[in-house]
Each structure stands twice: as structure tokens, then as C-alpha cells.
Amino acid sequence: MEDERDIKMIQDLPVTLCIRCGKQRVVVSTQKETINGSTIITTLTACPDADCQKKVEDQFEKERIDREKFSESKFPLVRGKAPKVAVKAH
Numbered sequence: 400m401e402d403e404r405d406i407k408m409i410q411d412l413p414v415t416l417c418i419r420c421g422k423q424r425v426v427v428s429t430q431k432e433t434i435n436g437s438t439i440i441t442t443l444t445a446c447p448d449a450d451c452q453k454k455v456e457d458q459f460e461k462e463r464i465d466r467e468k469f470s471e472s473k474f475p476l477v478r479g480k481a482p483k484v485a486v487k488a489h
């Protein structure tokens with residue numbers, strides 16, 4: 400089935416490690432959208448340690464706010480709190 404193939408592709412991606420504790424991040428959600436006939440899968444990952452994940456998010460948020468304060472023109476709207484991986488499928 401189409402969905403099972405997509406999930407396998409995500410698992411084949413390089414492992415994302417938590418920037419704080421180095422644990423392997425887990426996929427919390429995947430989003431599928433079709434752009435120009437290609438299926439784009441966006442994967443949102445989080446640290447398996449909830450406390451750690453929260454600290455990472457706080458850090459990202461703080462950095463984002465700092466960046467916006469510094470130079471909004473150089474870093475226009477960096478959105479999302481966790482790294483995202485996009486995959487093109489056929």
C-alpha cells in the first residue's frame with residue numbers, strides 16, 4: 400500500500416539526534432502534501448525525553464526571538480521548533 404511505502408522511506412532517512420542529550424529523536428508527526436504532482440512528506444521529530452524536548456523547544460524559541468530582534472531582514476520568519484525533513488516521493 401502507498402502509505403506503508405511512505406513510512407518505510409521515512410525510516411530510511413538518516414537518524415536525527417537530539418541536540419541536547421544525543422538520544423535518537425522520535426517521529427511525532429508526519430504531514431503529506433502534494434505539490435506539482437510530487438508527494439512531499441514533512442516529518443516532525445522530538446526527543447523521547449519530554450523534559451529535554453521542552454528545553455530544546457525553549458532554546459529554539461529563545462534563539463528565534465533573538466534572531467528576530469537582531470535582524471528581521473536577514474532571518475525572515477524561521478518557523479518550526481524542531482528540525483523537519485522533507486522527502487520527495489513518486
Ligand SMILES: [Zn+2]
Binds near residue numbers: 419447452
Ligand atoms: Zn534530548
